[in-house]
Amino acid sequence: MRRILLSTAALIALTYGSAAQANTTIELQRFFGACDADYGNVTDVSSAVGECGIITALINKFEADNPDINVNVTTVEWPGYDQLNAQLASGAAPDVVSMHYSAISDYQSRGLIEPIDEVLASQGISPDSFTDAARGGVTKEGQIFGLPFDNWTMLFHVNLNLMKEAGLLNADGTPILPTSADELIAQGKQFKEKTGKPYLVQILANETASYARILYTLLQQQKADFFADPTKIKLNTPEAKAAVELIKRTKDEGITTLGLDYAAAVSAFANGDGGISVNGTWLIGDYVAQAEKAGTALSGGYTVYPVPQLFPAQDSTYADGHSWVMPKKDRSPEQTAAIAKLFKFLAENDFQWARTGHLPAVKTVFDMPEFKSLPHRENIAEIAETGRSLPAAVQRQFAIQDIIGDEIGAAVNGDKSIEDALSGAESRINDLLANI
Amino acid sequence: MAKTYRRSQWSHGLFILPYLSAFALLLVFPLFWGIWLSLHKVDLFGPGRFVGLANYVRVFADPVFLQALRNTIVFVIVSVPSLVALGLFLALALNRTTRATSFFRGLFFSSSVLSVTIVTLIWRFVFIPGDGLMSVIFKHLGAEPIHFLSTSGWSLFSIGVATVWWCLGLPMMLFLAALQQIPADLYEAAALDNASPWRVLTRITLPSIARTIMLVTIIQIVMQFQLFGQAQLMTNGGPNGTSRPLVMYIYEVGFVRWDIGKGAAASQILFLIILCAAMAQYVVSTRKTEN
Incomplete structure (x- = not known):
C-alpha cells in the first residue's frame, strides 16, 4: 500500500513537473495546408520543402528550442477568414493568426487586431529590418499590425523541355518570353503548333483569385489608377477593357488550358500539360524539387520569371504578402512574451520561409549567400521593385476579388460581353464598398 | 371526468418541457434574432443600427440574389422529382428479401453516410477536365470533352447529379419501409383478379404509399432548397454565378462581405420560400387524401 502511495505521489510530481515546464500555451491558427504525416516531428527545417512542410518544421523547431512554450496549431482551409470571423464574433479568437496584407485593413479598421509595435520592440525587432513592401503591407495609420513574413506575386513558371520543343529557347537555354500582348499570342500559337499543347496553364475555373491578380497586374502595367478613391473602383475604362480582352484572347486563340481549377492547374503543369503556368511564388520550391527528380515532366527543365511586361506603360506585378497578426483578446504577460519570442524566431528564420519561393520580408535575407544561391531567385529579384499592391485603405479585398473573378470569368468564357462584365464588376464592388 | 382530463393535460405538458426549451433556444430564438438582424445594418462584431426594410429592398434589387433564387428553384424542380422517382424505383426493385437485394440496399444507402467533402471529391474526379472520368470517356469516344464544372448549365447539372447520388439513400429507405407496410392480402386479391403489374402499381402500391411520397417530397424540398x-x-457558384444557390449567396454576403443584415434578410426570404413550398405540398396532398 505504501509503495502504491509513493508511486502515485511520484507520478503526480512528475506530471506536475512536466506541466510546469511547458506552462505557456499559445494558440496559432494558419492556412498553408496540413502535412503532419510527413513533417509532424521534423525539427530540421532545412530538410522541409513547400509552404506546409517549412512552416510545420519551423513551429516544431521553435517548440523544441523553447520547451516552456507550447504552440497549439490549428490548420484552416485557405484563407480561413470565415472561421476567424466566427471566432472573433464569439470571443474565442486564437492568439496568432496568418493573414494576408490585403486583409489586414478589414480587421484593423474594426479594431479586431492589436498593434504589435511593442511586442516587436520587446524582442529588439526593428521595423526597419523589414523590406519597404513588407512593412507597408502591415502598417496602418502609423502602427504595425502584423509580423510581415513574405511578399508574393503571380509568376510565369516555365517548362523548358516543352519550350525547347516549341523553339522558344534562347541559345543560352533561357526561355524566350513575350514583351507585348501580341507577342504573347504569337508565341502561344507557335507553342501550340509545335507541341500540340496549350502554351499557358491558367486557373480559369472554380476560383476567383487568379482572375483578379492577373487583371490587377495588367491594369498596373497600363498605369491605370483604378482605385484612386479607395472606396470606389473604376473599371469602365479602356485599360480594363484591354486587359480583359487579352485574357479572353488567350482562350479564344486556344493557347490556354480551360476548365482547370487551382489543384488541377498545379498538377497539369507538373504533368507537362502546358508550357507556362501562371501561378504563385509559393510553388517554386515544389516545382524545383520535381525538376530535380528524374522521370518527371519538369526533370532538368524548370525555371521561373515574373509575369512579363505586356503593356508599355510600366513593368509591374500585383503583389500581396503573408503576415502573422494578434487578434484582440485577453492574454497573460507570459503569453504575450511567448508570442514575441515566436515572432523573433520567425523573423530570424525568414530565409527558411523564403525557400518556398516567396520573397523575404526581412531585408538581410536578400544578402545571404544561401538565399542568393537558391534556384531562380535572381530571375525574380526585380519583383522587389515591380511588385505593387492595392492601396492600403481598400477594404474587403477578398470580397472584391470574388466579384472580379465572377465577372471577368463570365467575360472570358463568353457568357457576357466584356463591357457588361466590367460594368457589373464595377457596380457590384461599389455597392459593396458603399455599404461597409 | 372532463376536469380530470384537462388537469392531466397540463401535467403531461411538463414532459415536453425539456424538448420545448431546446426547440425554443435553438430554433425559435435564432429565427426571431435573424428577423431582428435583417432590420439592421450590422456586421458580425458589434451592435448595428436600425434600417427598417432597407436590407430587403437591397436584396430584391440585387441581380445576384435573383440569379441565385432562379438557380435554386431550377435545382429543386429538377432534383426533387429525380430523387422521388429514383428512390421509388429502387425501393420497388429491392423490395424482396434475398441476399442480393440486401446487398444492393446497403450499397445504394452507403453514399448517404459520406460527408459532402468526400462526395464532391468523388464527383470532381468524374467531372474535372483532363484526367477526369468523363473527360477520359469523351476522349476515348473521339468526342470533345465537356467542361462540366465550368460551363453554364452543365455546372448546375453536375451538382445535381452529385446531389441525387448522395441523397438517394434516404428516400429509398423510406419507400422500402412504406412498401413493407402494405398488407399482402391486397396483392393476393389483385393476383386472384388477374390484375396486370401496372394496375397493381397504380391501384394498390402507389395509393398505399401516397403519404410517404408526400413526406419524401417535403423532406427533399426542404433539403434541396438548402443546397450549399x-x-x-464543386463549382464555387460559377461560371458567371450560374450554379450559385441561395444559401451560398447568404454565406457570401454575411461572412465574406460582413453584411450580416443583408444576409439575414436573404435568409428570411429563403425561410418563407421553403415554408410556402412545404405547406403548398402538404395542403395539396391533404386535399387529395380527403377526396
Missing part, C-alpha cells in the same frame, strides 16, 4: 456544400466545393 456541393456548389461551394
Whole structure:
C-alpha cells in the first residue's frame, strides 16, 4: 500500500513537473495546408520543402528550442477568414493568426487586431529590418499590425523541355518570353503548333483569385489608377477593357488550358500539360524539387520569371504578402512574451520561409549567400521593385476579388460581353464598398 | 371526468418541457434574432443600427440574389422529382428479401453516410477536365470533352447529379419501409383478379404509399432548397454565378462581405420560400387524401 502511495505521489510530481515546464500555451491558427504525416516531428527545417512542410518544421523547431512554450496549431482551409470571423464574433479568437496584407485593413479598421509595435520592440525587432513592401503591407495609420513574413506575386513558371520543343529557347537555354500582348499570342500559337499543347496553364475555373491578380497586374502595367478613391473602383475604362480582352484572347486563340481549377492547374503543369503556368511564388520550391527528380515532366527543365511586361506603360506585378497578426483578446504577460519570442524566431528564420519561393520580408535575407544561391531567385529579384499592391485603405479585398473573378470569368468564357462584365464588376464592388 | 382530463393535460405538458426549451433556444430564438438582424445594418462584431426594410429592398434589387433564387428553384424542380422517382424505383426493385437485394440496399444507402467533402471529391474526379472520368470517356469516344464544372448549365447539372447520388439513400429507405407496410392480402386479391403489374402499381402500391411520397417530397424540398456544400466545393457558384444557390449567396454576403443584415434578410426570404413550398405540398396532398 505504501509503495502504491509513493508511486502515485511520484507520478503526480512528475506530471506536475512536466506541466510546469511547458506552462505557456499559445494558440496559432494558419492556412498553408496540413502535412503532419510527413513533417509532424521534423525539427530540421532545412530538410522541409513547400509552404506546409517549412512552416510545420519551423513551429516544431521553435517548440523544441523553447520547451516552456507550447504552440497549439490549428490548420484552416485557405484563407480561413470565415472561421476567424466566427471566432472573433464569439470571443474565442486564437492568439496568432496568418493573414494576408490585403486583409489586414478589414480587421484593423474594426479594431479586431492589436498593434504589435511593442511586442516587436520587446524582442529588439526593428521595423526597419523589414523590406519597404513588407512593412507597408502591415502598417496602418502609423502602427504595425502584423509580423510581415513574405511578399508574393503571380509568376510565369516555365517548362523548358516543352519550350525547347516549341523553339522558344534562347541559345543560352533561357526561355524566350513575350514583351507585348501580341507577342504573347504569337508565341502561344507557335507553342501550340509545335507541341500540340496549350502554351499557358491558367486557373480559369472554380476560383476567383487568379482572375483578379492577373487583371490587377495588367491594369498596373497600363498605369491605370483604378482605385484612386479607395472606396470606389473604376473599371469602365479602356485599360480594363484591354486587359480583359487579352485574357479572353488567350482562350479564344486556344493557347490556354480551360476548365482547370487551382489543384488541377498545379498538377497539369507538373504533368507537362502546358508550357507556362501562371501561378504563385509559393510553388517554386515544389516545382524545383520535381525538376530535380528524374522521370518527371519538369526533370532538368524548370525555371521561373515574373509575369512579363505586356503593356508599355510600366513593368509591374500585383503583389500581396503573408503576415502573422494578434487578434484582440485577453492574454497573460507570459503569453504575450511567448508570442514575441515566436515572432523573433520567425523573423530570424525568414530565409527558411523564403525557400518556398516567396520573397523575404526581412531585408538581410536578400544578402545571404544561401538565399542568393537558391534556384531562380535572381530571375525574380526585380519583383522587389515591380511588385505593387492595392492601396492600403481598400477594404474587403477578398470580397472584391470574388466579384472580379465572377465577372471577368463570365467575360472570358463568353457568357457576357466584356463591357457588361466590367460594368457589373464595377457596380457590384461599389455597392459593396458603399455599404461597409 | 372532463376536469380530470384537462388537469392531466397540463401535467403531461411538463414532459415536453425539456424538448420545448431546446426547440425554443435553438430554433425559435435564432429565427426571431435573424428577423431582428435583417432590420439592421450590422456586421458580425458589434451592435448595428436600425434600417427598417432597407436590407430587403437591397436584396430584391440585387441581380445576384435573383440569379441565385432562379438557380435554386431550377435545382429543386429538377432534383426533387429525380430523387422521388429514383428512390421509388429502387425501393420497388429491392423490395424482396434475398441476399442480393440486401446487398444492393446497403450499397445504394452507403453514399448517404459520406460527408459532402468526400462526395464532391468523388464527383470532381468524374467531372474535372483532363484526367477526369468523363473527360477520359469523351476522349476515348473521339468526342470533345465537356467542361462540366465550368460551363453554364452543365455546372448546375453536375451538382445535381452529385446531389441525387448522395441523397438517394434516404428516400429509398423510406419507400422500402412504406412498401413493407402494405398488407399482402391486397396483392393476393389483385393476383386472384388477374390484375396486370401496372394496375397493381397504380391501384394498390402507389395509393398505399401516397403519404410517404408526400413526406419524401417535403423532406427533399426542404433539403434541396438548402443546397450549399456541393456548389461551394464543386463549382464555387460559377461560371458567371450560374450554379450559385441561395444559401451560398447568404454565406457570401454575411461572412465574406460582413453584411450580416443583408444576409439575414436573404435568409428570411429563403425561410418563407421553403415554408410556402412545404405547406403548398402538404395542403395539396391533404386535399387529395380527403377526396
